[in-house]
Amino acid sequence: MQTDHIEVKNSTLIANEAAFGTNELKLMTPQGIFEDSISPTRLTRMDAIENRTTPNENSNGTLELVMLNTMLQMMARLLQRQLETPPGTSNDNATSAQLQITTTPDLTGTLPTYSGTESDNFAQWKTAVESMHERCAWTEAATINAGISRIRGRTATWHRTTGHLHADWTSWVTPLKTEFDKPLLFCQWVAYVDARAQRENKTMTDYIYACVQRIRRALYKLSDDDVVDWLIQGVWSTNVKPMLVAFHDLRRGRIAEFLHYAQQMDKRDVEISDEKKPPAVNKSSKLSERNATEPTTITTPKYARLPADTCARCKRKRHRAINCPDPDTRTEDEKAAAVQRRQAKSSPEGINRVAIAETSGRRIILLQASVNDITSQALWDTGCAVTLIDQQFAQKHKFEVATDVDCVLGGPFGNSCKPTGVTQARITISDNCATVEAKVIKNLPYEVMVGLDWRQAIPFDYIERYDHGIHTIEFIQKLKKNVCISTSSDSDTQPSLSNFATELSTVNLVKCESIKYSKKMSSATQLKRFHEKTQDTTPPLHDNSAQSTQAPLATDDR
Structure with missing residues (x-):
């Protein structure tokens, strides 16, 4: 304890000695907190530890007193350190010394990547790495590590094979530039x-x-x-x-x-697009109101395939339509169409067969026709090249059919069918009659299908009309052009100009059976316009015999 007092006497002067004189620093030994205790300033290190860990037996053992004792000991040590400051150093400078720690964030992830492709710019990538090196004060090792972490693709492969041999940034980035930053052709x-x-x-x-x-x-x-x-x-x-x-x-x-x-x-453009945008509408409220008021119904498509155990009439399960208790509401035409569909599916040649019901509601034209003086229903087929007759119809009326036929008929969907024979058919529709060589087809949907060969054989053209739900076909006689050239027999006179006359026969319009049709069909526009022009007035025929009595035409005086 004597040593402590000597150091205190030989220590530096306090700051107030300039005003109150140079007196020695006299420290009064303060009385301990507890009775018969030693002052904290006179305790050695071991005594302080013993005092801190082993409190006085006379103390109450409260935590507050222990903490106060420890704080006083720490203050005594701090005062001792200040008194032990070397000569020539002021206390202000000693207490103002601070430890400054500066940290910088890792900005490597903000650098661009470089893959060595045409779309990458080597100069921009290198400038970004070097500017980050200057701002963050990176070392050469840190700079090259940052550059290696930002290369991709071919450049990363180059580093694993060649670039790892270079230790610093300059020697590493120079061969990288030579290898990948080549000028474009x-x-x-x-x-x-x-x-x-x-x-x-x-x-x-x-x-x-x-x-x-x-x-x-x-x-x-x-x-x-x-x-x-x-x-x-x-x-x-x-x-x-x-x-x-x-x-x-x-x-x-x-x-x-x-x-x-x-x-x-x-x-x-942005302003125009903003003006065209419709106002935002909250559809959730409308949907919720509709769902709350309307009952939920499940609609099934008309031609959707139903399961095997589902009725096609009432859409209920565990029975078929043939055993359905609900009444059959189909029309007779729909029932006949269903029968034809079942027959087409069951027949072996059904793959080339078209099942079409004979109803006026379909998109077809049925005409009253006479085939070899036998009344029948003929289908007016504008897309068929030849006339067809059903085999059963020909056998029923005992048509003479030649069976040695070597031809194949092609369908509109790529299918084909071979006729069973050929027969001579005299077909009469309205007042138009023509004999054609008709092909006999098995399981034909109609008794007769009138084709292009019959329409070309008759001396009439036809016009299809549609007016107020009524579909009609009108026949108009084909035009005939006759050229008449008259010359002068007199040798003294010059030959007159050629006179041309066109003979137009009387227009013969025949209306066929009117059939209701749901869709307007195409018509021959030119013939229709011609009929409209010639419907009211018919041009008179030119009499060739009267040409001799007419005044001669003006001749050329050359």
Whole structure:
């Protein structure tokens, strides 16, 4: 304890000695907190530890007193350190010394990546890494590690094979530039720029920035006019291109002016699209109201395939339509069509057969016809090239059929059918009669199908009309042109000009049976117009015998 008092006496002076004299520092030994205890300033290190861990037996053992004792001991140590400051050093400088710690975040993830492709820019990538090296005060090892972490693809493969041999940044980035940052050839540069065209959902401003960046990448220098011409070629909208061309032809300015004009057009397009947008409607409330008021119904498509155990009439399960308790509401025509469909499915030749019901509601034309003096229903088929007769109809009426037929008939859907025979059929529709060689077909949907050969055999053309739900066919006699050339027999006179006359026979219109039809069919427009012109007045026939009594035509006096 004597040593402690000696050090205190020989210590530095306190700050107030300049005003109150140079007196020795006299420390009064304070009385301990507890009776017969030693002052904290006179305790050694071991005594302090013993005092801290082993409190006085006379103390109450409360936590507050233990903490107060420990705090006083710490203050005594702090005072002792201040008194032990070396000579020539003030207490203010000793207490003001601070430890400054500066940390920088890891910004490696913000650097761009480099893959060594044509779309990557080596100069921009290198500049970004070196600028980060200067700002963050990276070492050479940290810089090269950051560069290695931001390479991809071919450049990463190059580093694993060759680049790992270089230790510092400069020696590593130089061969990387030599290997991948090669100048583009002219053809490569043109293809590289042309590939960057404007997309449908991108603005012209974004397109111009990206395309100009590609143009400036190569060493080839272009004027602003050439660059603008190149930019206009890649614009997506065909309506905007003429406006850009007109602006460029009038101004012939810099790229910045062209970019400003494109920005104005983008702004206008955005305003127009905002005006066209319909107001937002909350559909959830309407749907909830509808679901709350309307009953839920499940609609089945008309021609949807039903399961095997489901009735086609009532849509209930566990029975078929033939045993359905509900009444059959189909018409007679629908029942007949169903029978024909079942027969077509059951027959072996049903693959080339067309099942069509004989009803006026279908898109067909049925006419009253006479086949070999036998009354029948004939289908007016405008797409059929030959006339067809059903085999059962021919056998029933004992037609003479030649069975040695070597031909195949093609259908409209790529299917084919071979006739069973050929017969001579004299078909009469209205007052028109013609004999054709009809092909006999097995399981034909109709008794007779009138084809193109019969329509060409009769001396009439036909016109299909549709008026107020009534479909009619009108026959008009075909036109005949006769040329009459008259010459003068007198040798003294010059031959007169040729006289041409056209003989037009009387128009014969025959109306067939009117049939209701649900869809308007095509008609011969020219014949229809001709009939409308000649319906009221018929042109008189020219009499060839009277031509001799007429005044001679004017002749040429040459």
